[in-house]
């Protein structure tokens with residue numbers, strides 16, 4: 001695996017690969033890699049000739065400085081994991097490399113309020129920063145395929161909207177959420193959970209499954225409240241539990257069998273904020 005720290009070095013390599021007609025699939029990450037990330041690398045390897053991952057903890061998408069400071073970083077371990085999964089190229093830019101001037105702003109988009117609900121309500125500025133870095137990385141890497149996880153459902157929905165509105169030529173592919181044996185979605189943040197909260201955290205998936213199996217038995221708002229209560233009673237603190245339209249992310253007060261819905265949740269397990277979702 002080749003590792004590049006600079007845009008210039010990476011572009012030189014990619015220009016040469018492109019001139020040979022090789023296709024590129026890109027997996028952007030913030031590091032502290034786990035099997036969830038590796039499932040995306042595997043998709044990238046299947047889709048294209050070259051799989052490229054980036055590790056960049058993007059400061060502009062952290063509204064909480066403490067979260068940014070404590071974000072787990074372990075580049076050497078990450079490199080070994082990527083190598084094991086036959087990732088071809090790793091891009092590990094510095095902040096200066098990604099934001100050489102303050103000219104690089106979030107693209108102007110009509111987000112239809114999709115950035116203001118759920119995560120957007122609790123993490124002001126998060127999606128603006130996320131779109132800013134994804135656009136910048138796409139400009140640098142210019143991949144044919146962009147591989148992202150369903151785990152961050154609102155994130156991938158907004159990236160899809162950006163690709164549509166800016167008519168970018170990249171094809172977005174969504175990878176399923178990879179879970180621990182007890183159902184907890186894998187996340188870089190899980191390694192910061194203390195053992196007691198780690199055990200309790202499986203309630204998040206259990207509540208999502210409860211929601212899925214009781215969709216036709218309860219009113220949406222009652223079901224949301226009940227699932228939030230299940231999580232709270234297990235010792236976590238639910239920030240939101242919402243059943244939303246899979247495309248618009250708007251809350252539904254009634255639904256029909258034709259509706260495509262997703263249940264999304266954020267909850268605090270002690271000091272650690274976890275998110276998850278399930279297609280209903």
Ligand code: AMP
Nearest residue numbers: 029030031036148149151152177178186
């Ligand atoms: P992150 O490093 O947390 O920014 O995540 C990088 C990419 O990995 C994003 O597209 C995430 O949605 C995806 N991802 C994170 N956790 C998982 C998981 N458990 N299963 C599948 N994809 C994931």
